[in-house]
Amino acid sequence: MTAPPPPPPMPAEPAAPPPLEAIPPPVANPAYAANPTIAADSVSKFFGQKVAVSNVSVSFGPGITGLLGPNGAGKTTLLRVLAGLLVPSEGAVTVLGRNPRRDHSVYRDVGLVPEESSIYPSMTGREYVEYAAKLAGFSKPRLAAINALQEVSLEQDADRELAGYSKGMRQRAKVAAALVHDPAVLILDEPLNGTDPVQRVHLIRAFKRLAETGHTVIVSSHVLQEVERMATRIVAMVDGRLAAAGDIHAIRSAMSDIPYRVTLTAEPARPLARELMGVPAVDGVTLLGKGSVSVQTNDITALGTALPKIAKDLGVRLTHYSPDDESLESVFRHLVGKR
Amino acid sequence: MTATLSIVAVTARNVLGLRRMVGFGLLAAFPAFIFFLTSRQSSDVGRLENFTGSSLFIFLAVVVPIITVVVSGSVLGSERRGNTMSFLMLRPLSRYTIAGAKLVSAVAASFAISAVGAVLLGLMASISFDDFGYLIGLLGGTLLANAGYAAIFMPIGYLTERATLTGFIYIFVWESAIAAIITGLSGTSLWRIAATGFAALAERLDGEILDAALGSLTPGVGGAITKVAVICAISVVITAYLLQSRDLT
Numbered sequence: 001m002t003a004p005p006p007p008p009p010m011p012a013e014p015a016a017p018p019p020l021e022a023i024p025p026p027v028a029n030p031a032y033a034a035n036p037t038i039a040a041d042s043v044s045k046f047f048g049q050k051v052a053v054s055n056v057s058v059s060f061g062p063g064i065t066g067l068l069g070p071n072g073a074g075k076t077t078l079l080r081v082l083a084g085l086l087v088p089s090e091g092a093v094t095v096l097g098r099n100p101r102r103d104h105s106v107y108r109d110v111g112l113v114p115e116e117s118s119i120y121p122s123m124t125g126r127e128y129v130e131y132a133a134k135l136a137g138f139s140k141p142r143l144a145a146i147n148a149l150q151e152v153s154l155e156q157d158a159d160r161e162l163a164g165y166s167k168g169m170r171q172r173a174k175v176a177a178a179l180v181h182d183p184a185v186l187i188l189d190e191p192l193n194g195t196d197p198v199q200r201v202h203l204i205r206a207f208k209r210l211a212e213t214g215h216t217v218i219v220s221s222h223v224l225q226e227v228e229r230m231a232t233r234i235v236a237m238v239d240g241r242l243a244a245a246g247d248i249h250a251i252r253s254a255m256s257d258i259p260y261r262v263t264l265t266a267e268p269a270r271p272l273a274r275e276l277m278g279v280p281a282v283d284g285v286t287l288l289g290k291g292s293v294s295v296q297t298n299d300i301t302a303l304g305t306a307l308p309k310i311a312k313d314l315g316v317r318l319t320h321y322s323p324d325d326e327s328l329e330s331v332f333r334h335l336v337g338k339r
Numbered sequence: 340m341t342a343t344l345s346i347v348a349v350t351a352r353n354v355l356g357l358r359r360m361v362g363f364g365l366l367a368a369f370p371a372f373i374f375f376l377t378s379r380q381s382s383d384v385g386r387l388e389n390f391t392g393s394s395l396f397i398f399l400a401v402v403v404p405i406i407t408v409v410v411s412g413s414v415l416g417s418e419r420r421g422n423t424m425s426f427l428m429l430r431p432l433s434r435y436t437i438a439g440a441k442l443v444s445a446v447a448a449s450f451a452i453s454a455v456g457a458v459l460l461g462l463m464a465s466i467s468f469d470d471f472g473y474l475i476g477l478l479g480g481t482l483l484a485n486a487g488y489a490a491i492f493m494p495i496g497y498l499t500e501r502a503t504l505t506g507f508i509y510i511f512v513w514e515s516a517i518a519a520i521i522t523g524l525s526g527t528s529l530w531r532i533a534a535t536g537f538a539a540l541a542e543r544l545d546g547e548i549l550d551a552a553l554g555s556l557t558p559g560v561g562g563a564i565t566k567v568a569v570i571c572a573i574s575v576v577i578t579a580y581l582l583q584s585r586d587l588t
Contacts, residue, residue: 047588085425085587101583107431116422120353134345135430177426 030246033061066227111178167194367456408506412496480537490574525554536563
């Protein structure tokens with residue numbers, strides 16, 4: 001795998017964000033970031049009788065924060081409330097000291113990659129990102145679009161119609177459109193969905209670069225390992241509530257005694273399953289057929305370290321590795337119970 | 340201004356697909372074709388009756404409203420259903436700017452198609468009656484009708500997927516039946532408002548047919564422009580309010 005060339009610096013316009021309004025963080029509460037740029041205060045969101053988000057108080061600051069939780073946990077709803085696309089039923093949201101529902105100028109400093117496919121299929125990648133730059137008020141939208149497309153390694157396909165893009169390429173186009181105006185706050189809802197391993201590496205590298213330059217990056221995911229690769233802080237949600245928050249290692253430690261299950265696909269699967277039985281971190285192995293193996297572990301990190309080595313030693317080809325969603329949900333439920 | 344023009348250009352491109360252009364272009368040309376067929380062997384008076392009673396009526400009361408309802412219903416509706424609304428809403432633009440740009444898009448796109456029919460019918464009538472007021476009047480009347488219908492059906496398209504059905508009920512039940520029978524309601528008919536502008540510009544029309552069609556309305560360009568402008572202003576305010584207050588799920 002070759003490293004992509006370093007991207008050119010993003011254009012300086014529009015103007016830098018205004019000074020942040022002080023949001024006093026209760027230091028003892030890990031749900032609050034030290035230097036918050038975006039904050040939710042007792043936010044709830046109801047859709048009829050359904051409670052999507054329940055009394056969540058959390059803030060995010062510079063760096064990458066992973067918003068983690070199983071499907072249906074309320075991550076997307078919380079992100080859409082934070083971005084101002086949904087009106088909170090209760091509570092308030094502040095982005096860079098402003099209410100995004102009232103002050104739309106805040107969108108000069110905010111970018112969102114929604115989960116849904118928010119693209120215009122008949123546009124080319126370049127036109128799509130250029131459109132975003134024009135709407136952000138750039139005087140040279142083409143240049144900004146080229147820079148953003150380079151940031152996500154999509155410049156080679158920039159003149160192809162979005163309709164012909166793969167899901168991963170569409171995700172990258174959405175990311176380029178979200179960061180074309182160099183926002184101080186970037187909100188990403190499952191940005192790695194549909195991307196292949198190489199694309200993931202490129203995107204994660206781009207998010208890390210933004211974090212290193214003081215941007216606030218919020219990445220939602222239901223896959224812990226995915227978030228671990230980029231985030232330093234984690235906020236976990238279950239059933240619309242905050243389940244856990246804090247440094248990734250603290251969360252990891254809180255999860256250490258919880259049985260965890262992953263499904264992997266390998267060719268051939270049987271020798272790998274046999275070998276995994278001897279790994280101390282593995283509590284149980286079940287052959288599921290068609291090369292799939294379900295592994296129950298008490299230490300997901302140790303398993304993640306041991307697995308590639310075992311596969312290499314046995315000459316086994318690993319084609320798929322993912323934590324079971326139900327398992328992740330049970331982990332979070334455990335954390336909720338601990339609070 | 341760049342942002343507004345960009346929204347107009349992108350929206351017009353999205354709502355004016357090739358198939359829609361061709362289909363609506365043929366529909367727009369249909370009244371001119373009717374006039375061509377009916378006027379070939381008619382006297383001057385007969386041609387005037389045919390023009391006022393059938394071609395003009397079909398064009399302004401049926402063709403232009405259908406085109407505009409379909410196009411304007413999709414300028415925001417297609418963004419909402421295509422999940423691109425969040426793309427638009429997450430930009431540093433006031434909701435009035437977005438609503439205004441979308442209305443301009445709806446009017447421009449529907450006029451681009453309707454104008455084909457207006458030019459054809461207007462030219463044929465102008466040559467036939469030796470008065471270019473028909474061409475100017477038809478273009479003006481078409482633009483007014485486009486603006487009026489777009490102003491009503493753009494926000495409806497944002498609220499419901501059934502904007503086109505709602506529009507057809509308005510055109511064929513309310514305007515064509517109820518407002519035609521109860522003359523006091525003719526002021527609620529958008530094509531009749533547009534027709535008052537046309538009638539003021541085209542001097543020779545069949546007065547009897549025109550009076551029956553317009554009901555309580557009287558010809559006048561200024562009045563028609565004012566009414567449509569007010570409808571458009573209200574539409575922008577309502578659409579901006581909807582964009583501001585409703586959840587984007």
